[in-house]
Amino acid sequence: GVGYGNVYWISHVSVNQALLGEIALQSLIILLILKVVATSLTLGSGGSGGIFAPSLFMGAMLGGAFGGIARQLFPSLIAPSGAYAIVGMAAVFAGAADAPITSIIMLFEMTRDYKIILPLMIAVVISVIVTRSLSRETIYTLKLMRRGIDIRRLEQTRPMREVTVAEAMTRNFPTVLPTMPIGELVTKLRKTEHHGFPVVDKDGNFCGVVTLSDVEAAMSKGNLEDLTVSDIASKSVIVAYPDQYIHDVLVRFGSRDVGRIPVVDRSNPKRLIGVLRRHDIIHAYTKAVTGKPGA
Structure with a gap:
């Protein structure tokens, strides 16, 4: 039975x-x-x-x-x-x-x-x-x-938890000296597609970041003839390390509303290694998901 x-x-x-x-x-x-x-x-x-x-x-x-x-x-x-x-x-x-x-x-x-x-x-x-x-x-x-x-959302973000900053960042990114006059900086901004540059002194030490927004803010205050990059650059900036995962750095992009983050050596924060841009993250995600570089 x-x-x-x-x-x-x-x-x-x-x-x-x-x-x-x-x-x-x-x-x-x-x-x-x-x-x-x-x-x-x-x-x-x-x-x-x-x-x-x-x-x-x-x-x-x-x-x-x-x-x-x-x-x-x-x-x-x-x-x-x-x-x-x-x-x-x-x-x-x-x-x-x-x-x-x-x-x-x-x-x-x-x-x-x-x-x-x-x-x-x-x-x-x-x-x-x-x-x-x-x-x-x-x-x-x-x-x-x-x-x-939402396990499906976690699955979609999984590639960003596996790709490191070192794999996605742009190396040999253009830099500017802190002594560069603002006029030269404006010319350089016009000639390139970049909206900002890391500031590195003659000894190779990372000093900060200067952006188009910094230039516009300085212009609204008056004469720029006597100013240099060092006068308007942001000295206290968020940075990323090459061994970090992209997912961890994405939070910093959103919290500070920045378009690029300098990548520095963890053991020597004065040594600039590269720059991580939103464009780089999109490329890295596309490559991780499809196996092909982003457009």
Whole structure:
């Protein structure tokens, strides 16, 4: 006989009986309904429990019931209900976890029967198509979404957690001397596509950053003839280190609303290594995602 209390725990006995075709059709349907209700109540109420074993249980019951009904309708054309139970296990787990390849390989490893591959693949594909049309989340990602964790967004930002500043930055970036007159700086800004330059003295020490905004602010105050870059440059600037990940530096871009960040040696902050621009970050992200350099 079949004990309906099996729905409250992992019951390999009931699954094995379904695979062997030893459970009556009515009992298969009842076990399926009870297991769906029990699993839904447990997980929905915040209780502890997984979905792997329950999905295999429900799949075995569903597949066995389908096979039993089909065998009653077409007794001479239908395989034993146990074969459908095996296919049902793969189909239900594939749909719940959005893991079609895993399900197919797992069930093939269990049976080692090549004849079951085709029906197995058909059932799994149908299951995944149906579940994806109903929800873009799996049973695992749905739990995270309810807690406010968007795993898909984290996946999109993953490349930025793997690419370092050294890989993305621009090396040999043009610099200006602190003694450069403002007039020369304006000319240099006009001739290049850059809106700012790192300031490096004659000894190679990093002194700050001067931007077009600094020039405009100085112009609004009066005569620029006697001013040099050192007079208007920003001395206290945020910097990045070559071993940092892009994701960590992005926060600094947003907090200070800057278009470029100097990259300095961690052991010697006076040594400029390069400049990280927003343009560089876009290039690095495009290359990490597509494998091709950004346009």
